[in-house]
Amino acid sequence: MDPSPETEKQLAAVAAAELVEDGMEVGLGTGSTVVHLLPAIAERGLEIRCVATSVATENQARDLGMPIEDFDELKRLDIAIDGTDQVSPERWLVKGGGAAHTREKIVAAAADRFIVIADSSKPVDRIVAPIPLELHAFGLESTLERLRSELGEVELRRVPRSPDNGVIADYLGEVADPAELAVRLSATPGVVDHGLFPPAMVAEVIIARGAEIERL
16 A cells, blocks of 8 residues: 555655754744654754744644744754645745745745655646735735736635734636746735745755655
C-alpha cells in the first residue's frame, strides 16, 4: 500500500529538518506539512533561534520547547522551511491556503535558503486559481471592484483576518502567466500581498512521492 498524504508530508518534513544545523536562525512556515516539521526539528535538540509565520506555528513550536523570537530581533535567517499548495515545473509556488502568505513571503525573502516541502499532490503542470490574497480592510469594496474589473473574479474567504488585520480573499480568474499576474496583483492599490511565490525565491523543493524523496 502506498503511503498516505500525511505519511508523505512527514517524510518530506523529516528530510527538510535534517538541513537545520546548530546555531542557525530558522524561519518556520505554516500549514499541515509544517505540523510534521516542528517535531522533526525539536527532537534533534539543536541550539537555534526561530521565527514563526503564524500564531498556530508559534504555539506548536513553544509546546515542543522551541525558542520563538520576535522577527524584529532577527534581520536575516539562515534557512526558512514551509509547505506549498501548488508547485509548478518552473518552481512557481502558490501559498496561502492557511491565510499566512504575507508573513510567509516576508520570512522566505529574509532567508539565505528557502526550502519548500510537499507531498505528491502538490506538483502541478501549471499554476491555477485560487490564488490567495491579503487585502487592506480600508477601502475594501473599492479594492475588490478594481480587482474584478481589471483582472477577474475575486471572492472573500470566510476566515478570520490575518495576524496583521488583513482581509483574506482568493483570486479565481485565469492564470495564463504567473509572473504577469504577480506583477499586476502587486501593483493594485489595496492588495497587501498575494500567494504567488517566484522561482527565484526558492532554493529547493523537497517532494515525498510514496516512500521516495525527490529534490528540485
